[in-house]
Amino acid sequence: xxxxxxxxxxxxxxxxxxxxxxxxxxxxxxxxxxxxxxxxxxxxxxxxxxxxxxxxxxxxxxxxxxxxxxxxxxxxxxxxxxxxxxxxxxxxxxxxxxxxxxxxxxxxxxxxxxxxxxxxxxxxxxxxxxxxxxxxxxxxxxxxxxxxxxxxxxxxxxxxxxxxxxxxxxxxxxxxxxxxxxxxxxxxxxxxxxxxxxxxxxxxxxxxxxxxxxxxxxxxxxxxxxxxxxxxxxxxxxxxxxxxxxxxxxxxxxxxxxxxxxxxxxxxxxxxxxxxxxxxxxxxxxxxxxxxxxxxxxxxxxxxxxxxxxxxxxxxxxxxxxxxxxxxxx
Numbered sequence: 001x002x003x004x005x006x007x008x009x010x011x012x013x014x015x016x017x018x019x020x021x022x023x024x025x026x027x028x029x030x031x032x033x034x035x036x037x038x039x040x041x042x043x044x045x046x047x048x049x050x051x052x053x054x055x056x057x058x059x060x061x062x063x064x065x066x067x068x069x070x071x072x073x074x075x076x077x078x079x080x081x082x083x084x085x086x087x088x089x090x091x092x093x094x095x096x097x098x099x100x101x102x103x104x105x106x107x108x109x110x111x112x113x114x115x116x117x118x119x120x121x122x123x124x125x126x127x128x129x130x131x132x133x134x135x136x137x138x139x140x141x142x143x144x145x146x147x148x149x150x151x152x153x154x155x156x157x158x159x160x161x162x163x164x165x166x167x168x169x170x171x172x173x174x175x176x177x178x179x180x181x182x183x184x185x186x187x188x189x190x191x192x193x194x195x196x197x198x199x200x201x202x203x204x205x206x207x208x209x210x211x212x213x214x215x216x217x218x219x220x221x222x223x224x225x226x227x228x229x230x231x232x233x234x235x236x237x238x239x240x241x242x243x244x245x246x247x248x249x250x251x252x253x254x255x256x257x258x259x260x261x262x263x264x265x266x267x268x269x270x271x272x273x274x275x276x277x278x279x280x281x282x283x284x285x286x287x288x289x290x291x292x293x294x295x296x297x298x299x300x301x302x303x304x305x306x307x308x309x310x311x312x313x314x315x316x317x318x319x320x321x322x323x324x325x326x327x328x329x330x
Contacts, residue, residue: 069264082229087239105226197264
């Protein structure tokens with residue numbers, strides 16, 4: 001193990017996981033290209049990027065939360081509620097729908113940040129409560145049904161149009177990830193997040209503004225979930241209050257598959273994106289297999305597969321961490 005780590009210049013199990021997810025992603029792309037005739041067609045590539053931009057956004061917000069040692073179970077409910085808010089505001093102007101949905105997510109994130117940092121509620125409990133509240137609020141606003149968006153205000157262009165031959169949702173996700181990379185790698189707040197994940201008490205003794213940083217992280221996660229909800233409503237032409245179930249599992253799996261430890265203190269924006277794309281690529285390939293008739297998997301199997309991925313990676317993380325701890329004590 002040591003010789004492999006040194007040969008690859010990898011310093012931690014997290015580095016191994018990040019390399020592994022990138023290699024796995026390229027391996028799946030190569031497999032798909034060789035096996036399926038239209039896998040690398042323009043239609044499949046653009047459809048893949050357009051649809052999965054939503055999941056990439058919530059994965060980034062989740063990555064920052066997990067880096068600090070927390071968890072955000074509310075992202076799916078937040079996205080669903082934000083899609084309803086965006087749909088309701090879309091007749092007034094495309095910007096009203098866009099910023100209204102983001103504001104809805106911002107509000108949920110602010111509530112999460114308040115309960116975690118001021119009320120000192122465990123993130124799991126706090127975000128579980130806001131997840132239920134967000135789903136309920138979305139259903140109340142929508143009257144327990146889908147809410148059609150306006151096709152006259154230009155709101156649907158956010159999710160359905162292209163710019164320079166590239167889907168607008170993918171452009172949005174790309175810009176957000178660049179900003180996220182700058183935050184984590186180049187700004188002091190990124191180092192603060194990593195320090196808090198290593199130990200909140202130690203970070204406080206270092207003079208870091210722990211509560212302010214944690215609040216900002218949860219607000220950011222909520223806002224990105226709100227943006228994902230806007231894209232959801234715009235792309236499918238309706239706010240969907242019952243959508244988002246299992247999105248938190250996809251986000252957590254993407255982050256963990258990308259090498260971020262659930263215990264916090266380490267993480268990578270690029271590897272999180274690779275993790276999200278890897279999971280999405282698995283389902284894309286399964287859809288092609290369905291088309292060939294080799295297998296027949298319903299949409300319900302997606303949750304089973306995501307859960308299986310998450311369980312396998314968490315077990316591998318635990319084994320790598322225990323082995324690393326044992327080696328350090330030798």
